[in-house]
Amino acid sequence: MSFWEYANPKRFMALSSAALPWLTGLTALVLGVGLIWGFFFTPDDFRQGSTVKIIYIHVPSAFIAINAWLMMLVTSLVWLIRRHHVSVLAARAAAPIGLAMTAIGLITGAVWGQPMWGTWWEWDPRLTSFLILGLFYLGYIALWEAIDDADTAADLTSVLCIVGSVFAVLSRYAILFWNQGLHQGASLSMDREENVHDVFAYPLWTCIIGFVLLFITLVLLRTRTEIRARRVKALISRERMA
Amino acid sequence: MPDLGTYAVPVLSAYGATIAIIALLVWASWRRGRKVRAELHALEGRRKDA
């Protein structure tokens, strides 16, 4: 049996309906453990004090925000190449989650930056790129909402997603260039790989896994909704024809 | 409750905002899922009657 079997809406519905309760439980468990561990049972950083606890939501949400777009790119490509409806509907389902995660990343970053950097907002390359990513999500969602015909909307948003991906990467490097033009290499962002100690790393990884599970659960749930919404639309138009 | 020291407000507001956004997202996804499912059931029921 091939992987593409699950592109059949009926099979997808059956599998996702069986998997959803388990996934929901697992998500709640892992996310709960990770967040409680991070919030209650980790020491304060000697420089950042208790604000270090924000890392347990900031990093996972940023991780999801970027990878949700990547997932949308892949599923859009699958739709354009193999014309599997479930694929493009999953991309549609993922976009609002990505937008929400981008918002969480920006908000938690601003709240952390205020006491640490002394400013809510800095035109740092990372922050700026994230803002642009949020705009891409907005545009993608708005295009879906604006087009009536489902297949047309699917095709056009997929094309937008692909072109947008190229420009998102381009913007990332342009922004790096632009900021160095102002600040001569002075970067405010911390080097996470080297700075994070094991005491922080284990709960952080738990939280990342928890956020990934949350993302998968929500995508499945929302994709099921999109598939049903599509069927409703098809049935209504069939009734009108009859 | 751990002692958050001087940074209690930022830490708590960050967690609060995150939980609020995620709760909103989950609630919106769940509600729309229910609405669409009910709509679909109603439509399919009507088709069987006819």
Next chain:
Amino acid sequence: MIALLIRDLRLAIRTGGGFGLGLAFFLIIAVLVPFGVGPDSAILGRIAPGILWVGALLSCLLSLDRIFALDFEDGSLDLLATAPIPLEGLVGVKAISHWLTTGLPLTLAAPVLGLLLSLPEEAYLWLIASLLIGTPALSFIGAFGASLTVGIKRGGLLLSLLVLPLYVPTLIFGAETIRRGAEGLSTTTPLIMLGAITLGTLAVLPFAAAAAIRVNLR
């Protein structure tokens, strides 16, 4: 294809729409900014590169939805799509005619507005160069955005939302070129990057736009 270009140019000039409107908008932005910022010429000179680029970008945006919308409404887009020229070529011609009616006049008007904003003297050459190299990218990206939204009634606002994030790299390199020029630094890198973006959009985006139009005409 040349006949098509001439037809589009004639239409743009005779209907008067985007041709004068973009220019007037650009002028108004350049006039309004000093009122908002204050008449200090040192500050104005510093922000002039950014203002001029943002102004050019917004003026470009104004006329984007005309690229395909009028032809789509009266059905000539269907005819053009079945014409013996490839759709990709059609997109290219449309983008070029958009550039000739907006990007080029904006470039020519920019130095005058630079005077109003007390742009430093060394920067004028780079102002013209960066706009000349950068604005075609604006037209081609805009043509792609317009091809996505061509089937949507009143898609103008959506078009801006889609296109503006795509304009970020062009804007960064364009404004950076002038800023460096004004400060007497080397402008080679941003100018080359700007040229690369323009050539890249010129080569790739007509295909994406043509695909979007085919979907919209289906």
